[in-house]
Amino acid sequence: MVLGELGQRITASFRRLNQAPIIDDDLLDEVLKEIAAALLHADVNVRYVSELRSNVKKRVLLESDASGVNKRKLIQKAVVEELVRLVSTDRKPYKLEKGKCNIIMFVGLQGSGKTTTCTKYAHHYNRKGWKTALVCADTFRAGAFDQLKQNASKVRIPFYGDYNETDPVKIAEEGVELFKKEKYDLIIVDTSGRHKQEAALFDEMQQVAEVVAPNDIIFIMDSHIGQACFDQAKAFREVVDIGSVIITKLDGHAKGGGALSAVSATNSPIIFLGTGEHFDEFQPFDAQSFVSRLLGMGDLKGLFQT
């Protein structure tokens, strides 16, 4: 289970709540402190943790006084809802349309897993019968085209790139044009890694986005990231229209909570998780079922209905 350690720690706090004969403010504070520590330990953005803590507390004080409902359940419900809120947004992800030409661009920090993940993504849809192609618009990283080429060949997906061209904008344009003409359903554009401190790299991303005119831009975030996630994700979002997030490398002992702040920084939902170096190590993401599995709670709806 990804983020297993976080799940265990929160579950332990819930158990403590369940076992306590009475739940007074001291216990509430203590439990919230434990949960906050668990979240911080999992790299969740420091600001969100303190927000979450005060939101839960506010709700519990307010609602339990008024209605006298079961405090235990109320606390758990508030925590779960805050966690769901952390990993979700109201904005719906772009929905691919079969039979139409869907152009998807991948962006992210250096080494976050873009090239690997765009192959997984292509493979995922290819297996479902989509006519899929990959374009390598990374002319910067040494060996980038070979990497994409070898990946694409392994999963038998057509690709476009050029060893001699140094302008990623040109390659992106040509590649997309080519596959459009050949009536591909899904054209995926891989780009170089970049970071907000280098303006030239962000300009380049904007230019690629302009010529490619993607239906969706997916932001790829490495789950190992700590507190720098929010600023980077936000900066990407300010330059291009990110619509979805994929979090990678969750097969490690990754804490993973830092990466979750990409959701609110980009106001975009997580659509997949990467859980290994192999191309089938890739899972669709749903916020509610993620949190319920995280806390080993089965169906969350039961908790919400009361």
Added chain:
Amino acid sequence: LFKSLTRGVKNITGGAVLTEEDLEPILKKFKTELMTRNVAAEVADKLSESVRRSLVGKTTGRFTSMASTVKQALKESMETLLTPKKSIDVLRAALAAKNAGRVYTIVFLGVNGVGKSTNLAKVAYYLKHKGGLDVLICACDTFRAGAVEQLKTHSRCLDVPLFERGYGKDPAEIAKNAIAHAKSNGHDVVLVDTAGRMQDNEPLMRALAKLVAINSPDLVLFVGEALVGNDAIDQVTKFNRSLVDLSADPRNPRGIDGMLLTKYDTVDDKVGAALSMVYVTGQPVVFVGTGQKYTHLRKMQAKEVVKTLLG
């Protein structure tokens, strides 16, 4: 950080004895600020604990406020932490090996995508241009697509030879052959690139430990990125332990010797990963990677890191 930290204690004048109660709120805030700057939770805890211990019961100087006393204590403990007990001068060590007629070998290891191959290329550039050394790059990532071609490109740009055997072969064997090749062909330094792996992936960790055990390199460099959060601790601990547990000579176990901290240019003032890694291993940061060009490699200044953290 200090402005907000010390706001609450400005009113206390010099000559006061510091109590737990005085320090509690400052240290709590201090801890949060450290975590905001990406210091791992555990390390932030331990640091503030040690500052607390050193300050409780102390009298602040006649003309110094409590604020500046705390500040000084924090600064000192962090600087001490970041100032290595042993320092590693790679260039000097490599030159000494050359004079002694030995080939100097460095192995680069770490989790996926942190910058091992790129920073290996930067080290090759540094040793070649700063030390006039004859460097051989060895491609032991035989797994990831494009890994060999990536090094081929660097080898061409740097005009440094590459030893490679393609994909799918045993990396430990390739490294062994590369070192032998370097010896018989008069190369001074061998830089061994390895595949990225997660620290909990046992078979892969075992294979890495075997590579190190068989080849006993002069330097084992753990490559970690400045972006990493709390996982930094787990990474360095487990890479180190895997190597130690599978050392060739159990009486003389061999772990990681130092660290290379990459992507330092991507984190602004959130430079806490440096502190976390050094705290856990007690090993020095040998190089810092500050960009994607060959010249983007430098040594770490403890004072500068502390200044950024407390700035």
